[in-house]
Amino acid sequence: MKALVLVKNVPDANSVFRIASDGMWVDTSSLSYAINDFDRYALEELLALKDSGKVEEVVALTVGPQEASSALRTCLATGADRAIHVKDDALVGCDPLSLARVIHAAIKDEGFSLILAGLQADDDNHTQIGGLLAGLLDFPCASAAMSLNFQDETTLRVERELGNNELQVVDLTLPAVVTVQTGINTPRYASLKGIMAAKKKPVATLGLADLGLDAAEVGASAAKLRTVGFAPPSKGKGAEILSGSPEEIATELISRIRENAGVL
Amino acid sequence: MDFRLSHEQEQIRRAVREVVSDFPGEYWQKLDQELGYPQEFIEALTRGGWLAALIPQEYGGIGVGLVEASLILEEINRSPGNAGVCHAQMYIMGTLLRHGSTEQKKKFLPPLAAGELRLQAFGVTEPTTGSDTTQLQTFARRDGDRYVVNGQKVWISRAEHSDLMLLLARTTPAGELAKKTEGLSVLLVDLRAAIGHGITIKPIRTMMNHHSCELFIDELEVPADNLIGEEGQGFRYILDGMNAERILIAAECIGDARFFLDRSSDYAKEREVFGRPIGQNQGIQFPLARAHAHTEAADLVRFRAATAFDHDVPCGADANIAKLLAADASWEAGNAAVQTLGGFGFAAEYDIERKLRETRLYQVAPISTNLILTYVAERVLGLPRSY
Ligand SMILES: Cc1cc2nc3c(=O)[nH]c(=O)nc-3n(C[C@H](O)[C@H](O)[C@H](O)COP(=O)(O)OP(=O)(O)OC[C@H]3O[C@@H](n4cnc5c(N)ncnc54)[C@H](O)[C@@H]3O)c2cc1C
Numbered sequence: 001m002k003a004l005v006l007v008k009n010v011p012d013a014n015s016v017f018r019i020a021s022d023g024m025w026v027d028t029s030s031l032s033y034a035i036n037d038f039d040r041y042a043l044e045e046l047l048a049l050k051d052s053g054k055v056e057e058v059v060a061l062t063v064g065p066q067e068a069s070s071a072l073r074t075c076l077a078t079g080a081d082r083a084i085h086v087k088d089d090a091l092v093g094c095d096p097l098s099l100a101r102v103i104h105a106a107i108k109d110e111g112f113s114l115i116l117a118g119l120q121a122d123d124d125n126h127t128q129i130g131g132l133l134a135g136l137l138d139f140p141c142a143s144a145a146m147s148l149n150f151q152d153e154t155t156l157r158v159e160r161e162l163g164n165n166e167l168q169v170v171d172l173t174l175p176a177v178v179t180v181q182t183g184i185n186t187p188r189y190a191s192l193k194g195i196m197a198a199k200k201k202p203v204a205t206l207g208l209a210d211l212g213l214d215a216a217e218v219g220a221s222a223a224k225l226r227t228v229g230f231a232p233p234s235k236g237k238g239a240e241i242l243s244g245s246p247e248e249i250a251t252e253l254i255s256r257i258r259e260n261a262g263v264l
Numbered sequence: 265m266d267f268r269l270s271h272e273q274e275q276i277r278r279a280v281r282e283v284v285s286d287f288p289g290e291y292w293q294k295l296d297q298e299l300g301y302p303q304e305f306i307e308a309l310t311r312g313g314w315l316a317a318l319i320p321q322e323y324g325g326i327g328v329g330l331v332e333a334s335l336i337l338e339e340i341n342r343s344p345g346n347a348g349v350c351h352a353q354m355y356i357m358g359t360l361l362r363h364g365s366t367e368q369k370k371k372f373l374p375p376l377a378a379g380e381l382r383l384q385a386f387g388v389t390e391p392t393t394g395s396d397t398t399q400l401q402t403f404a405r406r407d408g409d410r411y412v413v414n415g416q417k418v419w420i421s422r423a424e425h426s427d428l429m430l431l432l433a434r435t436t437p438a439g440e441l442a443k444k445t446e447g448l449s450v451l452l453v454d455l456r457a458a459i460g461h462g463i464t465i466k467p468i469r470t471m472m473n474h475h476s477c478e479l480f481i482d483e484l485e486v487p488a489d490n491l492i493g494e495e496g497q498g499f500r501y502i503l504d505g506m507n508a509e510r511i512l513i514a515a516e517c518i519g520d521a522r523f524f525l526d527r528s529s530d531y532a533k534e535r536e537v538f539g540r541p542i543g544q545n546q547g548i549q550f551p552l553a554r555a556h557a558h559t560e561a562a563d564l565v566r567f568r569a570a571t572a573f574d575h576d577v578p579c580g581a582d583a584n585i586a587k588l589l590a591a592d593a594s595w596e597a598g599n600a601a602v603q604t605l606g607g608f609g610f611a612a613e614y615d616i617e618r619k620l621r622e623t624r625l626y627q628v629a630p631i632s633t634n635l636i637l638t639y640v641a642e643r644v645l646g647l648p649r650s651y
Contacts, residue, residue: 070271
């Protein structure tokens with residue numbers, strides 16, 4: 001069985017975040033990037049399936065600029081077999097639906113039985129790609145997976161995390177798309193051997209022309225979802241600085257937590 | 265000139281950072297207090313193949329260069345940890361690799377690469393001769409198919425935690441030599457068999473947890489098959505290994521310096537006294553900025569030396585200079601860090617005081633600063649020899 005993991009290179013949480021001068025996104029010049037945290041768990045899930053013999057080949061795919069290839073290299077170094085990098089300047093500013101179309105075009109003939117993605121990307125939080133791609137492929141999709149277990153060759157049982165920590169258990173008939181939560185496994189680290197071996201693993205780089213797509217269909221100009229504003233979080237209205245001695249502050253804090261949050 | 269690291273080198277940095285993130289300050293504080301050995305840490309590094317970096321692939325290792333190896337050790341020291349506990353596993357085998365026979369390499373390198381065998385001890389220094397290595401007195405007498413060794417070594421690190429030791433011993437009496445750099449030989453000693461049968465180990469309590477020992481060697485038998493290279497050429501064999509050691513230790517010092525600077529910059533931004541962050545005072549800023557500049561300079565020479573080593577170009581001067589600059593920079597950064605953290609700089613919980621004790625070693629070992637300066641003065645600048 002062939003499996004695909006979708007990954008994204010996102011600003012890492014230790015970066016310095018400033019609003020860009022156009023006011024529509026953060027200033028990317030001061031950012032450092034790393035693989036989206038959710039995607040690491042998705043990858044680990046597939047690598048574990050490969051270790052157990054369920055999956056024969058693990059492929060990682062990203063859509064993004066040249067620098068995004070570092071997310072793919074991370075996947076290859078930790079154990080993915082090959083990678084697909086879709087990059088095209090015309091895709092800067094495209095919307096989630098177009099992005100899903102691009103991914104669809106890149107993989108529709110690959111015959112993947114299982115496609116995993118992170119539940120969301122740490123930067124834009126759209127939580128859409130997995131679902132949209134499943135729609136385009138006509139595959140079933142389960143989101144927020146907390147565990148994946150094969151029932152038989154074509155049935156995958158997925159425990160999904162619901163709002164109040166309940167778990168819903170669903171069975172998917174393969175081929176299927178699953179988006180995973182963080183914390184569902186312990187992602188392995190890249191080994192030195194893995195890093196050096198990754199150098200020789202194939203990375204296919206594809207542009208829109210290779211996919212038979214036109215910038216007018218999927219580029220920024222075709223976006224039906226556009227960013228029109230971007231603002232830092234407003235200073236919390238409910239925030240209050242407690243004063244007094246450490247003991248007084250602690251006592252006050254405990255009583256507030258008791259009253260307001262109903263815990264303790 | 266392109267000073268950027270390759271993708272693989274960047275990944276090495278990131279991956280080592282992940283491994284060491286499982287070993288926080290508390291782990292090292294506890295070891296320091298209990299004089300313990302970081303078994304779990306060594307195992308984690310071994311699993312990832314990190315300590316087999318320099319062993320060629322044909323012997324089961326990874327076969328990367330000294331540039332990459334130096335990044336690994338730098339990142340360990342950039343954490344609260346200390347690569348002194350394991351760095352020797354990386355480079356001591358270099359003498360075996362470059363000068364050992366094919367049989368010796370086939371026998372020892374694969375289990376070393378797999379971490380099944382530890383070659384972490386290097387027996388050079390002696391109590392009476394110190395830095396004057398060519399005068400060492402431990403004597404290995406050839407007797408049929410074996411050597412019989414007698415003598416004493418001091419400061420031999422990790423001897424209690426290593427399976428094998430590379431021993432430098434005299435095989436020709438000093439008086440019978442035309443050249444004083446000859447007459448020494450390198451023997452691979454199996455410590456597991458030798459302890460209690462020719463070697464007695466006595467740990468030395470030091471200002472840091474470095475697992476250094478005194479070795480008393482009495483009628484120790486070593487198979488002649490364990491002689492590395494030719495008899496009498498041992499000093500030459502260990503010299504090229506020493507360049508690798510100096511470059512790697514420079515990288516560790518750079519890691520230490522960056523740890524001190526990371527921690528103290530963060531602290532100086534947060535800590536408010538007199539109504540503003542202490543880091544707003546130039547009295548706090550300048551020592552940190554200066555230490556940073558010195559660290560960057562040391563880093564450049566480190567990479568120049570490591571690149572030369574990897575290309576088999578003479579690197580003795582750069583290796584020594586890198587170690588000198590890096591050890592100075594880490595000490596300067598550590599000192600500035602203590603000053604920045606004020607009282608907390610002395611608190612074990614903050615890791616600064618411990619790492620400052622640890623980094624202080626590199627002004628003295630494996631070669632002292634004075635002897636590096638002597639090397640630079642006499643070998644690089646051509647000044648008259650002082651000894
Ligand atoms: C914690 C620790 C771990 C060690 N681990 C090992 C190990 O694993 N294996 C090993 O073989 N050795 C090890 N050593 C030994 C180390 O390499 C030596 O301590 C070092 O080489 C200095 O030798 P010495 O201590 O005998 O000092 P000495 O040679 O006595 O020197 C004392 C001082 O005099 C100075 N000096 C000496 N001669 C001159 C000169 N001509 N001009 C100017 N200054 C001079 C030196 O620079 C130094 O400052 C370790 C040492 C320590 C402290």
